[in-house]
Amino acid sequence: MVSFIHKQRMKIMILSFLLIVSGFIAHYVFDQKLIFDVTFIIASVIGVLPIAISAFQALKVKVISIDLLVTIAVVGAFIIKAYEESAIVTFLFLFGAYLEQRTLNKTRSAIKALTEMAPETALKKMDDGEFLEVGIDDVEVTDILLVKTGAKVPVDGIVLSGSAYINEASITGEAVSVKKVVDSKVFAGTILDNGTIEIIAQKVGEDTTFGKIIELVEEAQDSKSEAEKFIDRFATWYTPFVLVLALIVWVITQDVALAITILVLGCPGALVIGVPVSNVAGIGNGARHGVLLKGSEVIGNFSKVDTIVFDKTGTLTIGHPVLRYEAYYELDKKDIIPYIYSVEKQSDHPLAKAITNHLKDAKTLPIDHTDVIKGGGIVASIHERKVFIGNTVLMKDNGIEIKSDIMDEISRLEHEGHSIVLTAIDEKLVSLMGIRDEVRPNLKKDLKHIKKMGVKNLIVLSGDNQGSVDIVAKELGLTKAIGNMLPEDKANYIKELMNEGHIIAFVGDGVNDSPSIALAHIGIAMGGGTDVAIETSDVVLMNDNINKLPHALGLAKATKHNMIQNILIAIGVVVVLLVSLFWGEWVNMSIGMLVHEASILVVILNAMRLLRFKTKIN
Template structure:
């Protein structure tokens, strides 16, 4: 049989439906009948001497609030799903059979009210995720035959030209064709400082145009946009179970039969059906089952608020106990914005010629070194004609055909004393020149390493394909003592797999780090530099490209794991003590229902509090 929480605890994805007028109206009507029934309880109906009008009203109250619980339990049994509502259902039926109508009515009302409160608190954990869903506008201003036409975003197609003015929210992913503006990308990156966007710059759905005017070409719309994919991935992450949740589910499958057995033994020992009813009520492990998923949703939502995409709670669990953090160098520890500092031609070639050959092959490359070479060539006024038959040679470099010659850009065997990175430009296998580039560490890199050590991370290691001198230079500047240079992708993979001191985390730019990202217990990709690859490959994506968020992420992961453990232990303690008290006659069914729901609300509130975690 499959364990499930159906009915009022079907799943966190239905919590958005809470607090609708119908739910509260039914609860209020059912609960409102109870005091009326008590006031007229002494009035009997002719022909029904054994049942007063008050008793009939109490049964009606049970039908309004208790019958849905019983029906959901029945559906669960028919679907062969063990449903914890079965315990309350049996208790309600027992109240009807034994004539304890008041207890049955009150228990039904209290359980429904408590479940609504639990669900409302749980739903608050999704506020950040809900905010993501609401950032994209419903309409867009599209250019049609020279006219501006207001159209639904659903009708926007790839290639359409849209007009964006100050104050507008950009409805699709696209490229700026004309104009200049400042764009607030906080909805994606968590960073509220506006970014200047001009011709050929990429813009993203859900970001806000602060000033100016731009015309953009739509590239990705709806669910295909960056924000659309983020929302899909976050919602998928909610449905993933943490290891803690899997363990809870395993043991929770025994709860219903165990509580039923305790209730039967209580009746056999005491001959008091009221005690057995109380045991059934307090034995429901609702908070026990909700502690992990609510904590997970709250943590994922809090991360999303800071521009961090987490694809599942299990990755946060791994991060909470990880002892080895492995970093790529370029674009991760460094800014990923290298500059060409020297060009050294040979064989009578000029600097411009060497630079243009390299830029032709690197055109379209996402690697920071390639981008820097192309930018330098264009800045010097050169016309760059893209190479043909371009291919990447893993662990070596990139090559292509330029004017009939095979041009290769490969890591140089010669190291510079300055620590700059040098690449060789080969034409038909002969050296045509070298290009030296320097990339500085991020301003926050050194402080991030200090904070990671402060929170107890044991090993910080750089794995880079660059030469030892530049890698060592960067490692020294950011305070990392362990580094491995000239690492090919398979060597990075082996370094991570061979780490035996605990769980591992790999942080890379998401462009050429796929094997390492997958090999680590948790793979973290940096920002939008390679958004397509990063979003698909990594377990966690720092959309704001902020390395300094790593310590916050570790603290958030540990807080989530700690609260899950506290919630499970607290739930177990409350259930155990309540069962003992119910069996001993210290709790009535009504007090049992109050105790059960109070405990559940405390546990769920504790879990939902994760969303208030601060970055600093």
């Protein structure tokens, strides 16, 4: 029966409204006082049922809810035969709850739209070479799939053949089509605008980038901010306070109607709904624009950030550096290159990719063993020869001598902004390579806007040499630049900043960034980065789009301000109503509930403005 009544709340609300209208018509048009009373009695009884059930269920878990205030008020009004007010109060309360649910559903529409975009089928290559349409659950990693014009890409994968233009708005928030060719990455849920491609599946189902977006945003919308936790605590004490106040007023004045009216006026409905609807709207906006905010608490912390620390390669720079200088020593170039190419093929680091792209026609040697030295490079064994590839720190730590003339050349290259990759075989330095990356376009303008939003410090920390880091910092107008840093050095530096009282956000994309991302108050991962960085972060900028950072920060600040506005509106309404009750003549139970529901509508509409929020960059 309880479940049945809850499911019929909307029908009860409509029936209550019809009864109230019928009662007014009977009384004021046909002068039928009996029909007037009967219709309002029925409306009061059926209207209070779902409210009283909710109040009882809350009491079972030792929570004194707003529903209890309304239930007591309605029962009291019924006892003193104020049938008109009891019926109107129940209808308005049910109508307010309906508006809240409808609006929350609307603010979640961005996530619902994403869910509906999830692919359900795929064209899978079978053993006979033909492509057969199968359910998405039947697709496994390494399967080869065909995607045609107008279809959704079913999985995360790599293009094997063909070319196409793909709309990646579901991942990046940008509706501009992106050209995909052989070896390009494609993402589930994106739409192929023009062309035909064959892809090999790398991630399927919930493991795809698209699946993670939905999962992360749903989790974020269910989390609670500090403001929401405060309101929960506030409501725990506030509701009993209103009950006690009404009791005291009744004892002193012996005015039952006045005490009941206090119960109705004290309902903080707008306060309860105001903060959650702001957070849900803010998170929904972010999801639609390629920004994942992992929860309401993240929004609160992000809005207070005064220092943003960046990794360099792949974050401030494009992450597609090019080999611009190479020198070889001790051995012939043709003998050294296969060792370098074979080892660097094992790495996903942007510098390694620059080298392998440059040496793509080189011979590959079988590797016996590799060790990745975080912040240093790679140590490998090939044909019982030990190969060291990395920076000067790696060489010095392994006792490999770097001659003075080579050190001079390294200094010159670093001053020109090159990243240095050294190679040693059997503890002899055999190669020096200089690699340069380009700063991301329009980033200087974005960072300037971020400063205008109140971020005082923009710092770059990099494992790269100081010269190349300084050049990037100067070009972007950063506050500070520190190079030659290992992952633990970055983490220690962030700890120092936090101890000084700064609110820190760290932006990075690699495995070596994950400790700093996890440590900072707000960890921000580039969506094209590693899974580890994305999982440990609080904010994800999809598809490597750091140009979304101003929107993310602006959205967090706008959402926080919106929450505060809603709290002030809600508290202000309660204060005005209670003051007017004692020192005015216009407030009664029905008007009080009407004003409450109007205030709920106001905070809902205020929160929904966040769905249209856009950051304007001058």
